[in-house]
Amino acid sequence: MRWLAIKENTPLFTSSAGSTTSVVKRSLMFMLSLLGTFFLIAILALLHIACDINNRADDQSRNLLQKALQNQEATMKVHTQDYAEWGESYTHLHKTLDTDWAWQKQNLGASLFEDFHYEAIFVLGPGGDTRYAVVNGKRVRLTLEQWAGTHPQAALRTALAKNPDEPAALSLAVNGQPALVAAAWITTGGDEDVQPLPGPPSMLVFIDQLRPAELRELGEEYGIHELHVQTGSSSKADYRQVVLPLTFYNAPIALEWRSENPGRNLMLVVLPLLLSILLLTALLAAWLMRNALNKARLNDENHFLLEQSRQALAASERRFRDVVEATTDWIWETDDQLRFTWISERFPVITGHRIDDWLGRPITQFIECEQIELADWLLQPGQTAHRGLTHCRYFSAQGHQRYCNLVAKPTTTAEGELSYRGTATDVTLEVEAQARVQYLSRHDELTGLPNRVRMKEFLEGKLQSMPTRDHPLAMISLDLDKFKPVNDLFGHGVGDEVLHQVSERLRACLREFDLVARQGGDEFILIIPDIEQKQDLDQLCERIIREIRRPLYIQEHEIFIGASMGIALAPQDAVNATDLLRYSDIALYKAKSAGRNGWVFYSADMEEQIVQRREMEKSLREALKEDQFRLVYQPRYDMKAGRVVAVEALLRWHHPLHGLLMPDQFIPLAEETGIIISLSDWVLNTACRDAQHELQGMSVSVNISAVEFQTSGLVGRVRDALRASKLDPARLELEVTENATLWNPQSSLEIMNGLKALGVRLLIDDFGTGYSSLSYLRNFPFDGIKLDKSFVAGMPHSENANNIVENMIGLGKAFSLSITAExxxxxxxxxxxxxxQCDETQGYLISRPMPLEELKAQIEKR
Known part of the structure; x- marks a missing residue:
């Protein structure tokens, strides 16, 4: 009979089998497609990697060759400078041409060709004529232009004019071969026995022509094989070539050499291996596909029998269907007396209790509910569907209070007795999270203090009790002093711990019914109701200042901070929360302006001062539009040259009402309001324009605010000013205070490197008055330092001042920085x-700051 039943269902069976086999075939084909795609990607990746390796190797060899040429050029410049800065050279080559000294005594003869392979040596007179020439170790009567086939002399003189103390270098193409040229002015070299002649000096020129043999030798030293100049026949080589195009003074030249071609070796090894793996994988996949199809057909043949077994099990599952639909965690059953008759295995996992300990005991002893008695809720008549009850309490085996959501349904047993089934879902984490959210909505997470919401509720409640003039309410706005440097120097982790300890100290200073709240950042609000006497409030503020100024010990750091407070009283100053907060903020601003570490009570005239500050800000913006600013220039005197070589641009404001205002009267406001950027742009553009058109050959220095290092675009603004004025970047100096880089040293270093890339010079202004250190001088690319005038003031009568200035000058010299004393x-x-041995000086002895026209007149007079 069983066989007949199977035979009768054959059409259904065949359809199922066919469907399953088709699914297996599609799956296997998809897997084969994935494998094929994988191997294709692997082969393409291998080709890409081989090409990338070749390119990297070629780039490395190009860099090595460029480094070799740079080293050769640097060596020539050293040799040229050694011969040019020599008193005897000046005597025998410039004053008079002594061929016996130069050629016969081999001071400038064949030995340079034999020892250093310098193919050509020329001595050019002040007028550009060739006074002496040695080519390939032999004295000849050729000019530089005749030998080189071009006229490099003008370019060499231009390069030497930019920096007379350093040799100049140039690259030429001579007869199709590269040649390196180094030139230097012939000077006395500091020889006090040789008296210099007036007029321009002579020029000494060394030329190293890189012939084929020398090129090959140079390449082999750096692992570059078969290095040669690219010609028309070079492309016919049977190996992979690397080309480095070079732009010389008179013609472009390209160098070629044999590529190491490491990617080819990788292809020869890996590609055959990858193809072998592909073949083996294809064979294995075919075998697996055949087996999988066979097993799929066997699985379909058993499907019909398994379906009959499933129907047999359905009846036994009917008893639990209602419970399974509602269950989430542990499942329970009780009798009509609400005693546990069955508990699922999840019960001990969730609660920690043993199942046997609670079987036969009432559920009401285990679970309690605040909204309704659990027994009344379960036994409520007329309820037949699922019902839920939330946030019921129970205790775990460890005695911890936990919460659960209860779902229950009355049912009838096979014997006809009433029972109850349901689930209990543990929601302890949800309840605790809601409580945490409720807490955080009114408290600061970092310090645990009340936040603005809780503070406002507390304040409005106290104001409703109507404080009187005899017993007023005080709102204190407190802001920490010197907190930002703590974050900058020690990190935000230390800063958070500082805020936490400060909050503890503030709590300790207040009464139980007072309130301290965190306003945000390093600002706090203190609300002190029912004040007996104003003297009590002063004593409280004094205690708060004293407590906060005590040192904080955090992570082995001893930290000192302070606090400023502004106080507004109710009902004297205001009777609503918004006005009290605004007035206490105004008083706080006044306290900070008065010198910090103190407290100020609000008065009506303070708001007028805020209005005046806003008017000042408005005037400052109008001053930019109406051209009320002027620049004055203070000269800088070069001690060695004995003349003024640079000026510092200083800003003045000709206010229509207040007259002449100095920078310290408006720069802080400009920094606070952001106007400093526009103001600095005006100074930069004006100073660059004046230097280019009116101060020929002199450098100009401009002060850069620390705020500008906290904003992006400084490098671009300086570049635009240079481009608009066409000023040589080497003539622009930017003065930066030591503290400008403290907020973000890495970002400041990137900005300074960008400025250095433009060609401008960077000076440390007011050196010694900030947070300077040896690492500061070593890590940042400064060109010079300006000693603050406070150190110079005590000289020469104070030995201490003398020692400090001498040591600071020595420190700057050790870092190869120029030194300016203010x-x-x-x-x-x-x-x-x-x-x-101070390099430059600046001060009233030299000249006071003056307008441009007066400065020009004074310079012409000198």
Whole structure:
């Protein structure tokens, strides 16, 4: 009979089998497609990697060759400078041409060709004529232009004019071969026995022509094989070539050499291996596909029998269907007396209790509910569907209070007795999270203090009780002093711990019914109701200042901060929360302006001062539009040259009502309001334009605010100013205070490197008054330092001042920085600085700051 039943269902069976086999075939074909795609991607990736390796190897060899040429050029410049800065060279080559000294005594003869392979040596007179020439170790009567086939002399003189103290270098193409040229002015070299002649100096020129043999030798030293100049026949080589195009003074030249071609070796090894794996994988996939199809057909043949077994099990599952639909965690059953008759295995996992300990005991002893008695809710008549009850309480085996959501349904047993089935879902984490959210909505997460919401509720409640003038309510706005440097120097982790400890100290200073709340950042609000006497409030503020100024010990750091407070009283100043907060903020601003670490009570005239500050800000913006600013220039005196070589641009504001205003009267406001960017752009453009058109050959220095290092675009603004004025970047100097880089040293370093890339010079202004250190001088690309005038003021009568200035000059010299002393007012100070080998001075002894026209007249007079 069983066989007949199977036979009768054959059409259904066949359809199922066919469908399953088709699915298996599609799946296997999809897998084969994935494998094929994978191997295709692997082969393409291998080709890409081989090509990338070749390109990287070629780039490396190009870099090595460029480094080799640069080293050769640097060596030639050293040799040229050694021969040019020599008193005897100046005597025998410039003053007079002594061929016996130059050729016969081999001071400038064949030995340079034999020892250093310099193919050509020329001595050019001040007028450009060739006075002496040695080519290939032999003295000849050729000019530089005749030998080179071009006229490089003008380019060499231009390069030497930019920096007379350093040799100049040039690359030429001579007879199709590269040649390196180094030139330098012939000077006395500091020889005091040789008196220099007036007029322009002579020029010494060394030329190293890189012939084929020398090119090959140079390449082999750096692992570059078969290095040669590219010609028309070079492309016929049977190996992979690398080309480095070079642009010389008179013609472009391309160098070629044999590529190492490491990617080819990779292809020869990996590609055959990859193809072998592909073949083996294809064979294995075919075998697996055949087996999978056979097993799929066997699985379909058993499907019909399994379907009959499933129907047999359906009846036994009917008893649990209602419970399974509602269950989430542990399942329970009770009798009509609400005693546990069955508990699922999840019960001990969730609650920690043993199942046997609770079987036969009432559910009401285990679970409680605040909304309704659990027994009344379960036994409520007329309820037949699922019902739910939320946030019921129970205790775990460890005694911890937990919460669950209860779902129950009355049912009838096979014997006709009433029972109850249901589930209990543990929601402890949800309840605790809701409580946490409720707490955080009114408290600060970092310090645990009330936040603005809770503070406002507390304040409005206290104001409703109508404080009187005899017993007023005080709102204190408190802001920490010197907190930002803590974050900058020690990190935000230390800053958070500082805020936490400060909140603890503030709590300790207040009464139980007072309130301290965190306003945000390093600002706090203190609400002090029912004040007996104003003297009590002063004593409280004094205690708060004293507690906050005590040192904080965090992560082995000893940290000192302070606090400023502004106080508004109710009902004297205001009777609503918004006005009290605004007035206490105004008083806080006044306290900070008065010198910090103190407290100020609000008064009506303070709001007028805020209005005046806004008017000042408005005037500052109008001043930019109406051209009320002017620049004055203070000269800088070069101690060695004995003349003024640079000026510092200083800003002045000709206010229509208040007259002449100095920078310290409006720059802080400009920094606070962001106007400093537009103001700095005006100074940069004006100073660059004046230097280009009116101060020929002199450098100009411009002060850069620390705020500008906290905004993007400084490099672009300087570039635009240089481009608009066409000023040589080497003539622009930017003065930066030491503290400008503290907020973000890495970002400041990137900005400074960008400025250096433009060609401008960077000076440290007011050196010694900030957070300077040796690492500061070492890590940042400064060109010079300006000693603050406070150090120079005590010279020369104070030995301590003398020692400090001498050591600071020595420190700057150790880092190869130029030294400028500010505030020089007496000849004695000037002589003392000259003895310490200070480079430049600036001060009233030299000149006071003056308008451009007066400066030009004074320079012409000198």
């Amino acid at each position: 505030g020089v007012e007496t000849p004695e100070q000037l002589e003392q600085l000259k003895m310490y």
